[in-house]
Amino acid sequence: MPMKRGAIVAVGLVGALALAVGAGISWISGKGVGPLLPPREQCEATVGTSTVVLDLEQAEAAAIIAGVAVRRGLPPRAATIALATAYQESGLRNLAHGDRDSLGLFQQRPSQGWGTAAQVQDPHYAAWKFYDALVKIKNYEQLAITVAADRVQRSAYPNAYADHEADARVLASALTGQSKGVFSCTVDTASLKAETIGKNGLTPRAEAVRQDLAKTFGPLPTGGYAPGGISTGHMEGSAHYEGRAVDIFVKPISTANTVKGWALAQYLVAQAERLGIRTIIFSDHIWTSGSRSDNGWRDYTPPDRAGNTATLRHLDHVHVDVIEE
Numbered sequence: 001m002p003m004k005r006g007a008i009v010a011v012g013l014v015g016a017l018a019l020a021v022g023a024g025i026s027w028i029s030g031k032g033v034g035p036l037l038p039p040r041e042q043c044e045a046t047v048g049t050s051t052v053v054l055d056l057e058q059a060e061a062a063a064i065i066a067g068v069a070v071r072r073g074l075p076p077r078a079a080t081i082a083l084a085t086a087y088q089e090s091g092l093r094n095l096a097h098g099d100r101d102s103l104g105l106f107q108q109r110p111s112q113g114w115g116t117a118a119q120v121q122d123p124h125y126a127a128w129k130f131y132d133a134l135v136k137i138k139n140y141e142q143l144a145i146t147v148a149a150d151r152v153q154r155s156a157y158p159n160a161y162a163d164h165e166a167d168a169r170v171l172a173s174a175l176t177g178q179s180k181g182v183f184s185c186t187v188d189t190a191s192l193k194a195e196t197i198g199k200n201g202l203t204p205r206a207e208a209v210r211q212d213l214a215k216t217f218g219p220l221p222t223g224g225y226a227p228g229g230i231s232t233g234h235m236e237g238s239a240h241y242e243g244r245a246v247d248i249f250v251k252p253i254s255t256a257n258t259v260k261g262w263a264l265a266q267y268l269v270a271q272a273e274r275l276g277i278r279t280i281i282f283s284d285h286i287w288t289s290g291s292r293s294d295n296g297w298r299d300y301t302p303p304d305r306a307g308n309t310a311t312l313r314h315l316d317h318v319h320v321d322v323i324e325e
Contacts, residue, residue, distance in 0.1 A: 043185035043270060044296075045174040052167045056273050058092040059185060061105055061123055063270035066175030067216035068127040070263045077141045079172035080165070082106075082130050085149045087164035088157075094123055106130050106153070124215060175270070177263030181285050184296035187273045189289040192323045197243035201225035205322040206244050209268070209275050213248065216267065221249040224319070235303045239279070239321035248318045253310060258283060264318045281319040289323070 043059035045052045054062060062083060069079040086092050089107040098107045104121045108114035108129065119125045133152045134140055140148045145165045150158035174183040195203035202210065202225050213220055224230075224240045224247035231241060239245035250261040265282040272280075272289050280287045286300040287293070302312035310316050 041186055041188055041273070043183065045170050045179075045183045047170045047173045047179045047182055050166065050170050052170045054092065054171075056185065056187070059270040060274060061086065061092045061094060062171050063175050063267045064123045064216055065105070065127045066172060067263065067267050068124060069131065069172075070176055070260065071216065071218045072128075072131055074131060074135070075141060076172045076176045076178055078131060078134060079176050080168045081134060081140070081145055081148045081152075082127060083171050084145050084161050084164040084168035085130065085153060087168060088149075088155075088160050089153070094121055096121065175263065175266055177259040177261065177266065180258075180262045180283070181266075181297040183266040183269060184287060184293070185269050185272060186294040187289040188293075189273065189276065189278070189323055192276050194324050195243075197229050199227060201227050201229050201243055202246065203243045203322065203324075205276050206246055209277065209320055209322060210246050212271065212275060213264065213268075217264065220264075221251075223247045223249065223317075235305065239324075242324065244278075244324055245319060245321035248320070249316060250318065251316045253316050258315075261318050268318070268320050276323045277320060278323045279319070279321045281314045282317075283315055284313050 041056055043054045043056065045054075065082050065086060066079045069076075069082065083092075086105045090098075090105050092105065094105055095103065095107070097103070101109050101111050101117075103110070103117055104126045105123055106120075106126050108120040108126060110117050110120060114120050114129055115125060120129070130152060134148065137143070137148060137151050140151075143151075144162075145168070146158050146161045149155070149161040155161070171183075173179040192205065195205055197203055198207060200207065206225070210222060224234070224245055225243060229241070229243055234240045248261075248264055250257040250264070261282050265280050265285075265287075268275075268277055268280050269287055271277065272293075278289055281300055284300050285297045287297050292298075300314065302309075302314075305312075
């Protein structure tokens with residue numbers, strides 16, 4: 001007996017659903033069939049009603065540019081100018097090519113005295129040299145972005161820098177810590193091989209994080225580790241006991257130190273994929289890589305145990321720990 005049309009449709013839907021489940025495909029009502037894929041790896045900064053979206057490569061570069069400004073004690077306006085410039089010159093990518101001998105984030109030319117080819121392709125060096133030139137410009141903070149950027153770059157298209165001013169302002173506000181908990185990345189981190197604690201009490205991966213922070217921000221007071229490792233002073237199961245965690249102190253608690261703490265914390269988010277970072281905690285907020293990273297910064301509930309309330313809430317230090325298998 002032939003099936004009725006309604007029965008055929010029903011069987012077809014059941015079969016399609018079975019195939020979809022078997023193939024790892026989800027049915028979304030009203031939207032059809034789509035793959036069950038992890039969230040796209042990217043970063044977002046939202047300040048007010050403005051949102052800027054970057055891929056991970058761009059985020060790493062932007063965070064270094066802003067971090068060097070913080071290290072030098074420059075105002076957020078300086079970071080805005082530098083970020084707008086790098087947007088226009090390279091798309092916030094460390095290019096190994098350009099017009100004539102132009103290279104790197106700012107397309108700096110070795111033949112024009114910016115440094116060697118290797119140097120101008122080092123984002124830290126390139127940002128530092130850009131700021132060296134910027135601070136020599138009288139009243140650069142009061143100048144239009146296009147004017148300030150062109151006086152550094154001597155561009156053939158100076159007005160083009162204005163195209164990136166709005167995005168640069170958002171990124172500068174977030175990555176210098178002026179806006180708190182507004183920069184986040186979705187990072188699909190994989191498990192990494194377990195490591196042995198080194199001489200200073202940190203695993204190589206955790207030590208790489210400490211060194212990376214120092215390269216960008218200069219010497220920083222850190223703790224939560226010691227030669228031979230530690231076994232007390234933290235909550236049960238803490239990554240500190242495995243040498244996988246570093247605390248970066250921003251004491252005493254003050255408005256300026258909280259701003260710096262957010263600059264450090266949001267910088268670490270931008271570098272999470274590259275450095276294998278799992279968790280960052282600061283000022284009642286937590287960010288975690290992997291499946292929860294697309295939730296951004298979340299409220300952090302401190303452990304219910306005796307101790308300094310400010311420390312338990314991470315108001316006086318940024319906690320960062322790295323991934324382990």
